[in-house]
Amino acid sequence: MAQGDVIVLGTRGEWYGSHPIDAIALCIAALNARLAEVADAD
Helix, strand or coil: HHHHHHHHHHHHHHCCCHHHHHHHHHHHHHHHHHHHHHHCCC
């Protein structure tokens, strides 16, 4: 599921190519979610 989310975020990043700030925000959100998963597993 996490990998699918990354693909969706990547697609949105391309969609918002004219708005790099949105793409950066999505990347940060993905990283935060990933960190939460790692912390949860630990």
